[in-house]
Amino acid sequence: MHNWQPLHAFLIRRSTAVCLQELQVWNDPQTQLDADREYLTLAAIVGFRFLHVQHSTVLYNHFSSSQMILSDSNLLRVERLKQMFLRFQYHATMQPLGEITEQHWFLLKQNWDLWKLAPVTFEQHGEEVFFLQHSQKELGMPLNLVQARIVSALHKSESACTLEDHARQIVRMFWKQIVQQSGVEGLNVAAELSRWVGLTHPEISDSDSRQLAQASRQSTSLLQAKIDAIPLSAPLFIEQQLAVLYVLEKLRAAGMLNQFSDSQSQINQSMPAR
Structure with a gap:
């Protein structure tokens, strides 16, 4: 994942x-940006293994607005990802049976169009029972509490983007909401975030543990500012992002998301509650 x-x-x-x-x-030169993602993902797909050296760090500077990664348009980025993942799928089909798991294929075949929540109504039929109804089509689907929470977060999104981007933004939104809660500090943030997205047994990496332990000693406002400063592509809370991505794909398959072109990505929509 990213x-x-x-x-x-x-x-x-x-x-x-x-x-x-x-x-x-x-x-090169077909992949001018995200070449590191393509290179290492393909290395993993064809069977190479990776070792993690603990406590290694890197300082990444956005030193100029003329950097390609900052000047790249969203539409070009999405088109590049579509082609990149087609290449991933091709190499995955060449691997021995069983090497590429069902979870791998879910990620390899993920949708790379731009999406936003369709006009819907949101009904609650019990403490943890909800129903999502399309306002313009005869479409509907039941939701559990986790799914309803993700739909509510998706409604707050101001732009259409890929499901992967939505997943990262929703996890960040939940993270900021959790740190506002009284009594939720340090490592409890990761456990609470996992509960919010439906993970019952969260896995907290050593690097996450160190960062969250340090964050527990900081004020809520300072911590939220630091959360905003972390690049969305940072490898934090990957399992939680994947859980959100599964829900988003379910919404897309059920017709509860609208597809947009890049020029339409700023269109706002409402979701009245009943």
């Missing part, structure tokens, strides 16, 4: 690099 490795903080064996070069994994 840049699951720290940016520019990796080493590759020469023999591995040679093998990947023979597969033309480095797809």
Whole structure:
């Protein structure tokens, strides 16, 4: 899921690099941006394994507004991701049966169009029973509490974007809401965030633990400011993002999301509650 490795903080064996070069994994000049994501994802798909060196860090500077990553349009980025993931799927089909799991295929085949919540009404039929009704079509679907929470967060989104981007933004939104709650500090934030997205057994990495323990000693306002400063692509709360992504795909498949072009991505829609 996105840049699951720290940016520019990796080493590759020469023999591995040679093998990947023979597969033309480095797809220059076709992939002008996100080349690191493409390179390392393909390395994983074709069977290479990764070791994690604890306590390694990297400082990443956005030093100029002319950087390609900052000047790239959203539409070009989405089109590039579509082509990149088609390449991922091709290489995945070449692997031995069972090497690519069902969860892998869900990510490899994820949708890369721009989406926003359709005009819907939101009904509550019990403490944890909800129903989502399309306002313009004869479509509806039941929701549990976790799904209803994600739909409510999606409604607050001001722009249409990919499901992956929505998932990251929703997790950030939940994270900021959780730190406002009294009595939720430090490592409890990760556990509470997992509960919000329906994960019963959260896995907290050592790096997450250190960052959250440090955050527990900071004021809520300072912590929220730091949350906003973290790039959306940072490899934090990946399991929680995946849980949200599953719900978003379910909404898309049920017709509860509207597809947009890049020029339409700022259109606002309402979701009246009943």
